[in-house]
Amino acid sequence: MLAAQRQEQIAQLVERDGAVSVTDLVDHYGVSDMTIRRDLDALAGAGRVTKVHGGAVPVPSRRTEEPGFEAKISRRETEKQAVADQAANLVRPGMAVALSAGTTTCELARRLRGVADLTVITNSTRVSEVLHAAPRSDRTVLLTGGERTPSDALVGPLAVDALRRLHADVVFLGTHGMSVEAGFTTPNVMEAETNQALLDCAHQAVVVADSGKWGVVGIATFAELERIDRLIVDDGLDEDAAAALREHIDEVTLAEAGSR
Structure with a gap:
């Protein structure tokens, strides 16, 4: 060669x-x-x-660069699946859960299709499609309106206004990047505002992310590390990074992806 x-x-x-x-x-x-x-x-x-x-x-991406959903879905598939498996353990029948847009939250949605009596609030057209592909009479899916981003998130005033009227037991948020200095970030300012509305509508906040998001910083912060109750990330995360995150987040769970 x-x-x-x-x-x-x-x-x-x-x-x-x-x-x-x-x-x-x-x-x-x-x-x-x-x-x-x-x-x-x-x-x-x-x-x-x-x-x-x-x-x-x-090479570090531009802080405003927003890859499309299809470009991201094949990256770190094993890690995302491990994270989604862990996150699904937090969901019980009868709960109201909110899911942000993202490839990891979409993996989580696939695992929630068998949960009985579930209400799902989401600003992700992809999450909505996953859940509607396996219809259940005891499941309710509430999809916000809004302007569609390259990652198939619905954002902006319509999405924010809808979320202000809703209440969830737990929200699962994907993220473009995470760091001690910037917290959890996105390359889209309107998505940051919509994610903040998702956070505000839920009793508990969980970020689901693969370890490749560590050290990446998008243009807009949607949550400081301390704002999140739990982070679920794959076990490829560096030990020093995990230790730094645990100084700010009460629960950091490392999902086992190496054995897959």
């Missing part, structure tokens, strides 16, 4: 998986450690990846 071909494949792996390690790439391509490091140097020099200790991660 030519170096240019290998480098293009490596760049695609970084984009798909969120990170690659030198060790894994050496095993995968059957080349030397030095060859892979030269590949990563070339990709970093071209602005395709960011080198980190032992591997590479994607």
Whole structure:
């Protein structure tokens, strides 16, 4: 394989998986450690990846860049599924739950289709579609109005006004990024306002996120870390990051994705 071909494949792996390690790439391509490091140097020099200790991660996105739903759904699928499994354990028959837009909350919606006597409040057209694909006479789905974003969230004054009239036991929120300094963020200012309305309508707040969201900062904060009651993230999260989050959030649950 030519170096240019290998480098293009490596760049695609970084984009798909969120990170690659030198060790894994050496095993995968059957080349030397030095060859892979030269590949990563070339990709970093071209602005395709960011080198980190032992591997590479994607170049930090612009704070206003908002990938579409289809672009995000195939990223970190195993991790999102593990997080959704954990989150589903918090839902009981007869509850009213709110779900924000996002690929992880959409995974959670799939797991809630079997829960009896459930009311779901959402600003996500995708979540609504998932639940309506498995109809139940004892389930109610309340979809807000609003302006549609690239991630299929309904946002803006119509969504916010609808949410102000509703009340949920627990809200599950996806996030574009999370950090100690910025909290939980989104690349869309109107989505931040709508997420805040979702937070305000619920008794308990849970953020569901894959570990790739750590260190990513969107343009708008929708919640400081302390505002959230529980964070559910996959066990790929760095130990130092988990410790930093636990200083601000009462419950941080690491969902086991490594064994899948």
